[in-house]
Amino acid sequence: MMTIVTNSLTEEHNETLVTSGVSKGDVSDFFALLKPRVMFLVVFTALVGMVVVHPDIHPVVAFASLLMIAIGAGASGCLNMWWDADIDAIMIRTRKRPIPAGKIAPGEALAFGMTLSVGSVIVLGLVSNVLAASLLAFTIFFYAVIYSMWLKRSTPQNIVIGGAAGALPPIVAQAAVTGHVGWESIILFAIIFIWTPPHFWALALVKSSDYERAGIPMMPNVAGPDSTRRQILAYTVLLAPLGLAPVAYGFGGLAYAIVATLGGLGMLALAVQVFRLREGEPAMRVAQQLFGFSILYLFVLFATLLAEHGLGFFRPVFG
Amino acid sequence: MIQMTKPASRLSPEEQKRRRKRSLALALSLGALVLLFYVVTIAKLGPGVLQRPM
Numbered sequence: 001m002m003t004i005v006t007n008s009l010t011e012e013h014n015e016t017l018v019t020s021g022v023s024k025g026d027v028s029d030f031f032a033l034l035k036p037r038v039m040f041l042v043v044f045t046a047l048v049g050m051v052v053v054h055p056d057i058h059p060v061v062a063f064a065s066l067l068m069i070a071i072g073a074g075a076s077g078c079l080n081m082w083w084d085a086d087i088d089a090i091m092i093r094t095r096k097r098p099i100p101a102g103k104i105a106p107g108e109a110l111a112f113g114m115t116l117s118v119g120s121v122i123v124l125g126l127v128s129n130v131l132a133a134s135l136l137a138f139t140i141f142f143y144a145v146i147y148s149m150w151l152k153r154s155t156p157q158n159i160v161i162g163g164a165a166g167a168l169p170p171i172v173a174q175a176a177v178t179g180h181v182g183w184e185s186i187i188l189f190a191i192i193f194i195w196t197p198p199h200f201w202a203l204a205l206v207k208s209s210d211y212e213r214a215g216i217p218m219m220p221n222v223a224g225p226d227s228t229r230r231q232i233l234a235y236t237v238l239l240a241p242l243g244l245a246p247v248a249y250g251f252g253g254l255a256y257a258i259v260a261t262l263g264g265l266g267m268l269a270l271a272v273q274v275f276r277l278r279e280g281e282p283a284m285r286v287a288q289q290l291f292g293f294s295i296l297y298l299f300v301l302f303a304t305l306l307a308e309h310g311l312g313f314f315r316p317v318f319g
Numbered sequence: 320m321i322q323m324t325k326p327a328s329r330l331s332p333e334e335q336k337r338r339r340k341r342s343l344a345l346a347l348s349l350g351a352l353v354l355l356f357y358v359v360t361i362a363k364l365g366p367g368v369l370q371r372p373m
Contacts, residue, residue, distance in 0.1 A: 023341065024334060025337070025341070026337050027340045027344045030341075030344075058362040060362040061359060067355070126359075
């Protein structure tokens with residue numbers, strides 16, 4: 001059934017959009033294919049991955065590396081939209097994306113995504129090093145192939161394993177500016193990785209009918225809402241202390257320790273509420289609150305690290 | 320069945336406007352890439368790269 005939808009969508013769009021041999025998409029449609037909000041998060045976390053190690057490299061090289069990581073992330077988002085155009089057309093949340101909305105043909109999106117993927121990896125290799133370029137190529141492959149083409153439609157653990165792709169940018173960034181992968185970026189990776197399940201499952205609880213209609217096996221649709229709530233709580237119990245790991249490893253200062261403690265308690269309080277409230281409007285409202293707060297939590301953690309290391313606000317907690 | 324295709328030269332004003340914008344964006348991106356390569360070269364190798372004997 002899914003294949004039939006894909007084929008008919010692809011043929012229809014290719015016929016209507018490329019009949020004259022000229023693309024019909026606007027510049028803003030192509031930009032939307034790059035998932036700008038995800039790109040912003042990638043740039044932000046990658047920048048923090050760079051700043052916390054105080055690299056001894058020219059700012060221009062660091063900027064160019066960051067730009068290529070951003071373009072690589074955008075390219076993987078574009079390939080994701082190309083592959084998922086059939087289910088994006090079904091879901092209310094995604095049906096206005098450029099391909100299902102009929103603004104860009106699938107073939108154009110594929111060409112655009114592949115060009116940017118190859119280009120960003122090559123240029124990152126040239127401006128920084130082969131390790132960083134290889135890690136960026138792996139990130140794009142992991143998101144576009146492992147997550148989008150395989151995990152997303154086959155297992156409720158899709159966003160758990162696929163979350164690795166979203167967590168890799170600090171590692172790529174540290175490799176780009178130092179030539180190796182250190183504990184700092186691995187800890188930042190772990191924080192984003194463990195943060196991903198409660199973040200997405202809170203959204204999945206609210207949008208479960210949307211995912212159900214598209215046939216995506218999200219945790220609430222497969223294991224049920226109650227099991228999802230238990231797992232959200234379990235991951236949040238792991239996340240709250242993990243958020244303090246930068247302090248233990250010495251690159252999170254006093255301000256970070258305070259923010260991570262308060263933020264972790266806030267996440268825990270909301271996860272407990274999500275676990276307790278299971279029926280009706282209050283249950284949906286608290287899940288929505290957890291989703292919103294989780295974005296704020298991650299943003300504030302990384303922004304604090306950025307301020308401590310980039311603006312000189314670092315005050316050590318120990319000694 | 321053979322599709323009747325509209326010649327590329329008969330684009331509507333709106334399609335022409337979008338094509339111009341895409342062309343402009345592509346030109347600006349290529350220009351930015353050239354500038355990026357130049358600046359990164361200078362940053363990595365230093366200004367001496369421009370003063371090598373022929």
